[in-house]
């Protein structure tokens with residue numbers, strides 16, 4: 001038995017003993033995904049966290065804002081993030097002061113925030129969204145003008161899907177460095193020439209120029225389901241490479257090509273089997289949002305869950 005699988009077994013045993021729920025994002029390393037109770041996109045993880053009443057402990061293998069969201073939904077439970085250094089840089093791009101200024105400048109606008117935000121910003125939102133439901137949530141709102149942050153590329157996608165709405169990105173240039181690294185899709189189009197039957201699946205955090213070249217624009221969870229269900233055999237995947245690993249492992253007989261190699265999220269990759277085992281054993285570091293903020297942030301998260309089909 002390899003060292004990794006030995007540690008995996010120890011985590012599984014301890015998890016069982018403590019009745020812990022291990023949630024992992026699609027960008028986690030394979031050895032974490034293999035032992036998780038659930039692997040998915042931000043929306044799926046949020047839904048699982050909302051129904052975690054039986055869990056003795058939640059171990060969140062993802063990034064800070066995801067664990068914070070799980071904690072907001074489970075104020076009486078311990079949520080541990082294996083390392084507090086797993087911080088999404090995009091979430092920090094919308095300071096609450098900037099959001100308040102935008103709200104003052106556009107008093108009639110709805111405030112729709114991506115879950116990739118700090119808890120203090122969530123507390124100022126009308127409703128949250130993920131990449132899987134941003135367009136749907138905005139379509140269902142009565143307001144014609146929407147303040148949307150922090151990802152301007154997801155704002156671009158949501159605007160294309162809702163041409164009758166005015167969507168104002170706040171800040172003007174919030175972005176994910178991993179998806180920006182994928183560029184305008186020129187390399188993916190070279191792959192398309194070599195594999196003309198391949199479908200190009202692009203994440204909405206990618207640049208607008210890349211989105212316009214896509215066959216489909218999907219969250220990571222939607223990409224997974226589409227690849228599993230479609231008759232297509234070859235896919236070019238424009239998102240973080242952790243999803244490509246999962247697709248190759250779980251959907252045999254199909255070919256998955258990363259739009260660009262080395263598109264890795266450093267924050268997601270800070271979670272390891274070692275720090276996951278330690279977090280489960282010591283039940284720390286705990287992620288807890290001050291109750292005053294959590295109370296205000298809970299309503300827009302719950303509204304998102306209610307508004308999602």
Ligand code: 13P
Pocket residue numbers: 026040041042043088116130131132176205218219220221
């Ligand atoms: P999804 O998995 O929800 O598509 O999100 C991607 C992402 O970058 C999460 O931070």
Ligand code: SF4
Pocket residue numbers: 063088089090091116176177178179240265266267268
């Ligand atoms: Fe944040 Fe981008 Fe990493 Fe997602 S992939 S956690 S948005 S930095």
